Amino acid sequence: MKSPRFWTVVLLLVVTALILHSRGDTDRVPASEPLSRMPETIGQWTGQDLPIGDDVLAVLGKGDFLNRVYTSSQPMNVSQTSDPVDANLPIGLFIGYFPTQRTGQSIHSPQNCLPGAGWTFDSHRYTTITDATGKSFRVGEYQISNGETRQFVIYWYQAHGRSIPNEYVARAYMVADAIRMDRTDGALVRVITQISPTETVADARGRAVRFTGLLAPMLPRFIPN
Amino acid sequence: MKYNVLRMTGSAQAESHSPELLANRQDSGSVRLESAGEPRRYGWLPYAIISALLVVIYYRIAGKLIYDWYTIPDYSHGFLVPLFAGYLIWDKRESLSATPVRPTWSGVSLIVFAIILLILGVYGVELFTTRMSFIFLMGGLIWTFFGGKMLRELRFPLLVLILAIPIPAIIFNHITFPLQLLASRIASDILPMLGVPVLQEGNVIQLPVMKLEVAEACSGIRSLMSLFALAIFYGYFLERTTSRRTILALASIPIAVAANVVRIVGTGLCVQYWDPDKALGFFHEFSGWVMFVISLCCLYLVHRVMELILPATGKKA
Secondary structure (H helix, E strand, C coil), rough: CCHHHHHHHHHHHHHHHHHCCCCCCCCCCCCCCCCHHCCEEECCEHHHHCCCHHHHHHHHCCCEEEEEEEEEECCCCCCCCCCCCCCCEEEEEEEEEEECCCCCCCCCCCCHHHCCCCCCEEEEEEEEECCCCEEEEEEEEEEEEEEEEEEEEEEEEEECCCCCCCCHHHHHHHHHHHHHHCCCCEEEEEEEECCCCCCHHHHHHHHHHHHHHHHHHHHHHHCCC | CCCHHHCCCCCCCHHHHHHHHHHHHHHHHHHHHCCCCCCCCCCCCCHHHHHHHHHHHHHHHHHHHHHHHHHHHHHHHHHHHHHHHHHHCCCCCCHHHCCCCCCCCHHHHHHHHHHHHHHHHHCCCCCHHHHHHHHHHHHHHHHHHCCCHHHHHHHHHHHHHHHHCCCCHCCCCHHHHHHHHHHHHHHHHHHHHHHCEEEECCEEEECCCCCCEECCCCCCCCCCHHHHHHHHHHHHHHCCHHHHHHHHHHHHHHHHHHHEEEEHHHHHHHHHHHHHHHHHHHHHHHHHHHHHHHHHHHHHHHHHHHHCCCCCCCCCC
């Protein structure tokens, strides 16, 4: 019992225990509105909720989810080349908000789910988009296809006022924010629109980006900064 | 050198602590015999103090881990892992008691590293790091109190404990998900040959009468981790060289894919030729222990084939 080595180790362990117990095991979860209160009308688009199956909810875990299709009431054509036939193609919006990720669940990546449903990623890149208020944010842009059907996808992870397209970076920020602020809340936002055979990819992208630009300033109400 | 002759009570330790501390006990037991001349009255006390501290630090973490073993099907083998590690130590008891005990300050560095990992893990809510810290901490304690040689003797049982720690989903999915897609693809190539036309999109397989979603479209091959752990146990008991054990462990990956193919094909056949409702029940049942039995049979077959192709030469201890 006189060994300095033994007492050093005991001291280290006691200090560790004190450090660990000085902090509770619950997160600070800032108040936020439920996603169901997301405006029905965004710009020229009007939304309609799509139900999420129980089995899907079980895979998603504990959180608040919004799955909506927004359709445009007025025809729109951003392209100079094609006729405005498919101008009011719908835009799908999915948001999964997790108030806490402490229990080990993490936000599901579309990188897994989309191929799981038969989609292949044709191209992807990270880019910066400017929203309606002029604030810029980082997103991932993806073109996916399934047979003849093509879609344009914009998605990113939103947490504490930060937008991150990469799931690993998002995870690293979650760990850092958990240490700094004791918060592990975060969300995945996915905007998806069909690329019709008669339009260019730029048209579809323009539609998705415009919608995203209008949507982004509304997010802090539901996904606290 | 005093604590070398101490005995451990082991009464206050949490479940997951036992394998390593068991080693301490055995080792110190043998050392005690050597120095039995001097009686030590409170020899067990330092062990009790350290065990109690470990319990105070890890009880929440261990609780959550055991809960995960209980609830996550991929990790139900977690209960077996500490037992296996304990067995490994018991199996080595002779070489352990022959290992000289040389406490060293160097071990403290590993303890400090483990503690930093633990605190960052708990504050950063990163369960994997938190749990890994326990293995480092045990390594550090063994190193500090019994010396580097003892740590080297005990490294395999310590490393085996990693099998009980769930890999972060973000990484696990990247391994298992492509395998899941592969299984779906192979199954939908086989089904038409058996008279069941299918349309496959990723993990969703459209049969003539119903849609078979290889349910957890996002979760890959569930049983891979259990099978991998089991292949390691199996290899340990039935093979004698590291290379052959490694082959068996790696064989668990194609086996997991094959078992999944069997599951999907079996369900497809049931839907086509029997009763769709019953097929679904079968599908879910199949994802459980039936799958596991099939996988085990495959593992056995792989082992037999391995014996045929590469017969074990000269039994090496």
